[in-house]
Amino acid sequence: MKYRLKDVASVIRSKNSGPYELTFDVIFKEFQIYEKVKTAEIINKNSFSSMYNIPESDIISLVCFDPAKAIKVTIIRPIP
Numbered sequence: 001m002k003y004r005l006k007d008v009a010s011v012i013r014s015k016n017s018g019p020y021e022l023t024f025d026v027i028f029k030e031f032q033i034y035e036k037v038k039t040a041e042i043i044n045k046n047s048f049s050s051m052y053n054i055p056e057s058d059i060i061s062l063v064c065f066d067p068a069k070a071i072k073v074t075i076i077r078p079i080p
Helices: 031-041 044-051
Strands: 009-016 021-028 057-063 070-076
Touching: 021 031, 031 070, 044 057
Parallel strands: none
Antiparallel strands: 009 021, 021 070, 057 070
């Protein structure tokens, strides 16, 4: 079964992380779905860089944060 991210996430947002970085958060509605996405590595540096048309080297970190059922991606801000 295929799901769209907007259907399984309660929050999808970007936010400032200072003058040189942006952070994207995907917070899932259910822990079970979060675990499946995390285990399958659906959101990874390669997929994220393709989605946003940036080089993988611009991704500073990609972190799975279990207590919040969240995946956080921080990138170099394209325009400081």
